[in-house]
Amino acid sequence: xxxxxxxxxxxxxxxxxxxxxxxxxxxxxxxxxxxxxxxxxxxxxxxxxxxxxxxxxxxxxxxxxxxxxxxxxxxxxxxxxxxxxxxxxxxxxxxxxxxxxxxxxxxxxxxxxxxxxxxxxxxxxxxxxxxxxxxxxxxxxxxxxxxxxxxxxxxxxxxxxxxxxxxxxxxxxxxxxxxxxxxxxxxxxxxxxxxxxxxxxxxxxxxxxxxxxxxxxxxxxxxxxxxxxxxxxxxxxxxxxxxxxxxxxxxxxxxxxxxxxxxxxxxxxxxxxxxxxxxxxxxxxxxxxxxxxxxxxxxxxxxxxxxxxxxxxxxxxxxxxxxxxxxxxxxxxxxxxxxxxxxxxxxxxxxxxxxxxxxxxxxxxxxxxxxxxxxxxxxxxxxxxxxxxxxxxxxxxxxx
Numbered sequence: 001x002x003x004x005x006x007x008x009x010x011x012x013x014x015x016x017x018x019x020x021x022x023x024x025x026x027x028x029x030x031x032x033x034x035x036x037x038x039x040x041x042x043x044x045x046x047x048x049x050x051x052x053x054x055x056x057x058x059x060x061x062x063x064x065x066x067x068x069x070x071x072x073x074x075x076x077x078x079x080x081x082x083x084x085x086x087x088x089x090x091x092x093x094x095x096x097x098x099x100x101x102x103x104x105x106x107x108x109x110x111x112x113x114x115x116x117x118x119x120x121x122x123x124x125x126x127x128x129x130x131x132x133x134x135x136x137x138x139x140x141x142x143x144x145x146x147x148x149x150x151x152x153x154x155x156x157x158x159x160x161x162x163x164x165x166x167x168x169x170x171x172x173x174x175x176x177x178x179x180x181x182x183x184x185x186x187x188x189x190x191x192x193x194x195x196x197x198x199x200x201x202x203x204x205x206x207x208x209x210x211x212x213x214x215x216x217x218x219x220x221x222x223x224x225x226x227x228x229x230x231x232x233x234x235x236x237x238x239x240x241x242x243x244x245x246x247x248x249x250x251x252x253x254x255x256x257x258x259x260x261x262x263x264x265x266x267x268x269x270x271x272x273x274x275x276x277x278x279x280x281x282x283x284x285x286x287x288x289x290x291x292x293x294x295x296x297x298x299x300x301x302x303x304x305x306x307x308x309x310x311x312x313x314x315x316x317x318x319x320x321x322x323x324x325x326x327x328x329x330x331x332x333x334x335x336x337x338x339x340x341x342x343x344x345x346x347x348x349x350x351x352x353x354x355x356x357x358x359x360x361x362x363x364x365x366x367x368x369x370x371x372x373x374x375x376x377x378x379x380x381x382x383x384x385x386x387x388x389x390x391x392x393x394x395x396x397x398x399x400x
Contacts, residue, residue: 026289119207329381
């Protein structure tokens, strides 16, 4: 029974191919839009996660001042004694890396490039998950003596040296001539859109003596041994820093303690919400497509009234007519879902390449979209099918 109804439905669709195509256009657009939105949203979420991971695993960052507008607290930098206190009194830490940063113009020969110079220790490379592409990091003697040596990010290396090997060359940072001893592997953009490779790293003591002229620490990066200890470490750091900064119990912190896990959860959560909202808007097209199917099925019932009358007159049951038109509606919507799926695959691949986000296909969403399009055929095809099934055979045969 269902097989015959399917064959009859396909025959009717082929007989009015153009009308059928225009009828399912809403379903095609709806299914394609939902799948594309979910695919791009999943790709964006994965990209954010990868960028957060590039900052380092289990990283806690201590910054002066409060994050967020309107806090109105005095921002005081950290000192080396703060760094030593954290390293000495907080457990579960792998490394503690003090950093201080200033914008500079790096000069090599007749080329110059505006970048940021970061003064730190070798622990910074481990805490921030930097990998050396070539060369080496700082020796203990260079760190203690404040030698003029530097490690370049990929962007600075490209802009100053092009294809030339920078190792062993001298780069001028303000009035300091630094020997290039290492090159970092590229990380790409951060989640905030900043080029992470646009930096020059020098020993902290060199930075303090010859670039900044003071001993301020602008941030402290901590690498925690286990993810489960992050909350405990943050709470301990907050207590210690409040004590060292002599904050009264009713005073708010004049520093912030952040971890990359929180940043990742916030950003990926925002991406997911946007994806759901856009998918919900796209799903409206499916409803519009369903209304189009109901409309064209009502027209079809009117056009085939005599055919329905003949079938009922020669012994067909109401349920046979109901099934025939219902199957026709479902087949129509299902073809729309199938074409929408093919369109979505092509559009997702093209947009992922254009927007430079990973292509993350979700088979579950594809199957759900196809089932939903079939469901649209059932819901919006029932009324026309019911009307056809309840026709009076005599009145149907008299229909012109």
